[in-house]
Amino acid sequence: MKYRSQKVAYLFFALSMALLVLQIIYGFIMGFAHMGYDVLHEIIPFNAATATHKNLLVVWLLSGFMGAAYYIIPEEAEIELFSVKLAKLQFWSLALVGVASVIGFHFNWWEGRKFLEIPRPLDYLVVINVLLFLGIILKTLYSGKKRTTTAMVMVMGLVFAALLYLPGMIWFDNQTIDSFFRWWVVHLWVEGVWELIMGGILSFLLIKLTGVDREVIEKWLYVIVGLTFLSGILGTGHHFYFIGTPKYWLMIGGIFSALEPLAFLGMALFAISMYKKGEKRHPNKIAITWTLGTAIVSFVGAGLLGLAHTLPSVNIWTHGTFVTAMHGHLAFWGAYGMLIFAFISYVMPQLTGRKLYNTNLSTYAFWLSNIGMVGMTTALGAAGITQVYLERKVGMDFMDAQIAMEPHFMILIACATLFFTGVIMFIVNFLKYGTPTDQALVKN
Amino acid sequence: MLSKKQAKLFFLGGTVVFFLIFIGLSWHSLSVEVPKQTHEENLTEAVIRGKEIFDSNNCMGCHTILGEGAYYAPELTKVMERRGVGYVKAALMSKVPWAPKGRKMVAYGFSDDEANDLVEFFTWIGNMDLNGFPAEPDLKNK
Structure with missing residues (x-):
């Protein structure tokens, strides 16, 4: 690391890992409930488990993005962070809002809006928190010596992400309009502005790890984020097929969301070709593995598996079934989960000065978590296809179809155990690094 | 280039x-x-109250409506057509967990008024033009 203040990123990564563990535990609760063992029903009913599972996902990813921003922006702008004290205050308030929301879910304090269950009063705290975060980042960026494309794209993603949270806070009496704007947040986040954040982080990692010229990498970054918005903005239409919105969305959503894999294909080709072009001299092989991994798995999970059910003629059958969960798991893991793992793998040696990369533990963590997640995706896909066939095509009663799906959840739990083992190994390696120290500072 | x-x-x-x-x-x-x-002219006070109850209890955390939500409990878009008022109100007002084939719903024990509001909400949802969703099962024995 080049600046003392970059150390603050560590707190965000630690929170990120803790919340991920909790997210997976809630995933297990749901998996068992689907197998017929809803033993915690009295304390954690299914809707509390799912709200917790989904919101922890959002918060651990955001925490990871924030940590990455606190590390990247000083280094790109060539200046110390505007204020470490404020960054720490922002960290603790983020942790507080996260914990308060999760506890609230267990006491029926929420809004029944998928992914945005955080109740309105806490939404205002989220806004204050994010404004503080953006204030620190923007102040740093604009006081610095340089405003690189990498930093600008990443910050643009973060600012847009904050702005897009607002339409989700308006109350609408009409369920359709409510849902319409909920997708403005959720879709335009994950298939829009989060890809800018992803592009920025990926570009930073590739510059550091491959040694390829910044100008070349950043040129392609523009092309990729261009493709993202070209397909992703109107691609929102694939959420507007069957919710009381006009028919033209079937065509617009169909065409543009079918183009969405292009941005992810671009991301994958970008990472692979820069790696091949590079000198391959960087010793941190596991960081490179995760970086290439996120580029490739995001193309498969977010790109191809999204394409699998995005056309209206398919989606009329799969809408509201486990086919969506199948896509969701590999997409979030590939595009955003693995990205944060890649960043942590790169950054921990920089922050602590210890070189715990290329250990058996870090290698097994990569393979176990990925094999586990691919297995989970397959199990969810099998459950989804069973559900579509029995319930939607044959017209079987909901619960009869669900009982027929139970064996797939046994496999889901088995694969999730592999996945969890991999994640735990990654976290053990993370903890072995210890905390950041000024001794790891490198003079420019 | x-x-x-x-x-x-x-x-x-x-x-x-x-x-x-x-x-x-x-x-x-x-x-x-x-x-x-969505026939907005039929969006009555009762429907809006029903939506508030639906939201504030995170019903979408188990059910889907308009195909959106979680996949633990049945799709509710056409629930009135499928089950009728009597069944729906019984499930909503039950003081013990409603548990068809063993899968438990939270025992909300809604009052008669609340259950009526939810029924109004589901009825309004059920009359929407959803571009063909949910599709008729095409392999069902007729």
Whole structure:
């Protein structure tokens, strides 16, 4: 690391890992409930488990993005962070809002809006928190010596992400309009502005790890984020097929969301070709593995598996079934989960000065978590296809179809155990690094 | 060969153009078509109260409605057509967990008024024009 203040990123990564563990535990609760063992029903009913599972996902990813921003922006702008004290205050308030929301879910304090269950009063705290975060980042960026494309794209993603949270806070009496704007947040986040954040982080990692010229990498970054918005903005239409919105969305959503894999294909080709072009001299092989991994798995999970059910003629059958969960798991893991793992793998040696990369533990963590997640995706896909066939095509009663799906959840739990083992190994390696120290500072 | 400046122009230009198209289509959808397709004239006080109950208890955390939500409990878009008022109210007002084939619903024990509001909400949802969703099971024995 080049600046003392970059150390603050560590707190965000630690929170990120803790919340991920909790997210997976809630995933297990749901998996068992689907197998017929809803033993915690009295304390954690299914809707509390799912709200917790989904919101922890959002918060651990955001925490990871924030940590990455606190590390990247000083280094790109060539200046110390505007204020470490404020960054720490922002960290603790983020942790507080996260914990308060999760506890609230267990006491029926929420809004029944998928992914945005955080109740309105806490939404205002989220806004204050994010404004503080953006204030620190923007102040740093604009006081610095340089405003690189990498930093600008990443910050643009973060600012847009904050702005897009607002339409989700308006109350609408009409369920359709409510849902319409909920997708403005959720879709335009994950298939829009989060890809800018992803592009920025990926570009930073590739510059550091491959040694390829910044100008070349950043040129392609523009092309990729261009493709993202070209397909992703109107691609929102694939959420507007069957919710009381006009028919033209079937065509617009169909065409543009079918183009969405292009941005992810671009991301994958970008990472692979820069790696091949590079000198391959960087010793941190596991960081490179995760970086290439996120580029490739995001193309498969977010790109191809999204394409699998995005056309209206398919989606009329799969809408509201486990086919969506199948896509969701590999997409979030590939595009955003693995990205944060890649960043942590790169950054921990920089922050602590210890070189715990290329250990058996870090290698097994990569393979176990990925094999586990691919297995989970397959199990969810099998459950989804069973559900579509029995319930939607044959017209079987909901619960009869669900009982027929139970064996797939046994496999889901088995694969999730592999996945969890991999994640735990990654976290053990993370903890072995210890905390950041000024001794790891490198003079420019 | 593409220069960095051209790449930047592609990104900024494309974003602005597609965003404007998206805003235009959204405005048209919400101001012209959605009120017709959702029969907004039937959006009564009772329906709105029903939606509030539906939201504040996170019913979407188990059920889907308009195909959106979690996949633990049945799709509710056509629930009135499928089950009728009696069944739906019984499930909503039950003081013990409603548990068809063993899968438990939270025992909300709603009052008669609350259950009626939810029934109004489901009835309003059920009458929407959803472009063909949910599709008729085409392999069902007729």
